[in-house]
Amino acid sequence: xxxxxxxxxxxxxxxxxxxxxxxxxxxxxxxxxxxxxxxxxxxxxxxxxxxxxxxxxxxxxxxxxxxxxxxxxxxxxxxxxxxxxxxxxxxxxxxxxxxxxxxxxxxxxxxxxxxxxxxxxxxxxxxxxxxxxxxxxxxxxxxxxxxxxxxxxxxxxxxxxxxxxxxxxxxxxxxxxxxxxxxxxxxxxxxxxxxxxxxxxxxxxxxxxxxxxxxxxxxxxxxxxxxxxxxxxxxxxxxxxxxxxxxxxxxxxxxxxxxxxxxxxxxxxxxxxxxxxxxxxxxxxxxxxxxxxxxxxxxxxxxxxxxxxxxxxxxxxxx
Numbered sequence: 001x002x003x004x005x006x007x008x009x010x011x012x013x014x015x016x017x018x019x020x021x022x023x024x025x026x027x028x029x030x031x032x033x034x035x036x037x038x039x040x041x042x043x044x045x046x047x048x049x050x051x052x053x054x055x056x057x058x059x060x061x062x063x064x065x066x067x068x069x070x071x072x073x074x075x076x077x078x079x080x081x082x083x084x085x086x087x088x089x090x091x092x093x094x095x096x097x098x099x100x101x102x103x104x105x106x107x108x109x110x111x112x113x114x115x116x117x118x119x120x121x122x123x124x125x126x127x128x129x130x131x132x133x134x135x136x137x138x139x140x141x142x143x144x145x146x147x148x149x150x151x152x153x154x155x156x157x158x159x160x161x162x163x164x165x166x167x168x169x170x171x172x173x174x175x176x177x178x179x180x181x182x183x184x185x186x187x188x189x190x191x192x193x194x195x196x197x198x199x200x201x202x203x204x205x206x207x208x209x210x211x212x213x214x215x216x217x218x219x220x221x222x223x224x225x226x227x228x229x230x231x232x233x234x235x236x237x238x239x240x241x242x243x244x245x246x247x248x249x250x251x252x253x254x255x256x257x258x259x260x261x262x263x264x265x266x267x268x269x270x271x272x273x274x275x276x277x278x279x280x281x282x283x284x285x286x287x288x289x290x291x292x293x294x295x296x297x298x299x300x301x302x303x304x305x306x307x308x309x310x311x312x313x314x315x316x317x318x319x
Contacts, residue, residue: 001024001029001315001317002024002311002315003063003066003067004022004024004029004060004063004064004088005022005024005029005060005311005314005315006063006311007059007060007062007063007066007107008020008022008029008031008056008057008059008060008063009056009308009309009311009314010059010107010108010110010308011052011055011056011058011059011252012052012055012110012112012255013052013055013056014039014042014043014048014049014051014052014267014269015039015042015174015177015186015187016177016185016186016187016306017037017038017039017049017052017177017185017186018034018037018052018185018308018309018314019033019034019035019037019038019049019052019053020032020033020034020037020052020053020056020314021033021034021083021314021315021316022060022314022315022316023315023316023317023318024315024316024317024318025318027089027090028087028088028089028090029060029087029088029090030084030086030087030088031053031056031057031060031084031085031086031087031088032053032083032084032085033046033049033050033053033083033085034083035049035083037049039173039177040173041167041169041170041172041173042164042170042173042269042273043273046241046244047244047292048269050085050241050244050245050248051244051245051247051248051251051292051293052248053085053086053245053248054075054085054086054244054245054246054247054248054249054251054252055248055249055251055252055255056248057073057075057085057086057088057245057248057249058073058248058249058252058253059107059252060088061073061088062100062103062104062107062256063104064088064090065094065096065100065104066096066104068093068094068095068096069090069091069092069093069094070090070091070092070093070094071088071089071090071091072088072089072091073086073087073088073249074086074087074088074089075242075245075246076241076242076245085241085245086245102256102257102260103253103256103257103260105260106256106257106259106260107256109259110255110256110259111264111302111303111304111306112264112265112266112267112306113264113265113266113300113301113302114206114266115300115301115302116202116301117202117229117264117296117298117299117300117301118298118299118300118301120298120299121230122230122263122297122298122299123261125261126257126258126261126263127143127230127232129257129261130232130254130257130258133250133253133254133256133257134234134250134253134254136250136253137246137247137249137250137253138236138237138246138250139234139235139236139246139247139250139292140234140235140236140237140289141232141233141234141235141250141254142232142233142235142285142287143230143231143232144231144232144233144285145230145231149284149285150203150204150231152281152284152285153204153231153268153271153281153285153294154203154204154205156271156277156280156281156284157204157205157268157270157271158205159277160270160271160273160274160277161205161207161208161213161270162213163274163277164213164270164273164274165208165213174209174210178209178210182307183307184307184308184309184310185307185308185309186306187209187306188306189209202229202296204229204231204268204296205270206266206268206296207267207268207269207270229296229297229298230296230297230298231268231294231295231296231297232294232295232297233285233291233293233294233295234247234250234251234254234291234292234293234294234295235247235287235289235290235291235292236289236290236292237288237289237290238289238290239290243290243292244292247292247293251292251293258297262299263297263298263299263300264297264298264299264300264302265295265296265297265298266295266296267293267294267295268294268295268296269294271294272291272292272293272294278291281294
């Protein structure tokens with residue numbers, strides 16, 4: 001159970017808030033939300049917190065599979081317990097599959113890369129594998145490769161970040177989770193990316209963790225080239241707590257598939273933070289379902305930068 005909690009704690013979460021708690025029984029591991037770690041400004045309805053907990057639940061499931069035992073994941077197993085979002089039930093011995101082994105091996109290598117990517121394109125096969133991973137979790141993944149869709153994303157990201165940067169509550173929250181020195185949670189300033197030494201910038205606005213809406217710019221020298229990183233959108237047919245948890249599980253598998261493929265990613269959060277720009281995105285690119293996570297994907301040049309809290313702070317063992 002401790003190993004499963006350690007795997008779960010490696011899951012990414014919004015601003016690395018790690019908004020979860022784990023309760024272990026003899027044959028079960030429960031995943032609970034931690035409201036004290038929820039983002040009151042950016043995530044008032046808890047959508048991103050539930051996605052984060054869905055990620056943690058899937059990482060925990062893979063830990064049990066690593067140990068060679070069957071595992072059943074039950075989402076929202078008890079409606080009378082608001083904070084209980086998933087229960088993993090361990091069964092009999094069951095050999096791990098090759099597909100599961102690939103995901104498991106990717107867990108310690110997965111990281112969020114907010115820096116420049118190389119000019120190597122993302123292969124069609126990698127994108128197809130990501131789509132299949134999302135589909136297996138009852139979600140969908142759409143590659144925004146049409147120029148008009150990309151322009152809509154860029155414009156809405158600029159609109160959303162400008163609105164956030166002009167709000168004092170946003171400044172307070174972003175600075176609460178911005179870390180200058182070593183820390184077990186939050187986003188370290190060193191993880192934002194060394195764009196100033198590059199002659200290539202992304203045409204997609206990336207979140208400014210200073211809270212001012214300032215975007216990367218190239219260093220001195222040659223005229224900058226535009227980095228055409230691949231943008232993908234993960235979504236669900238419905239937009240409720242169960243769908244958010246399913247999106248988290250799907251996102252976990254998508255991230256591990258792309259890690260196995262030698263890729264990295266970064267969330268493009270602002271456009272989905274605000275209900276207005278989230279609704280506009282859905283309308284402008286003609287979605288039938290609901291957007292849950294927008295990512296830039298490519299070949300990174302860095303290494304993991306964020307840390308995790310000790311499992312002892314997250315795990316409770318019940319008799």
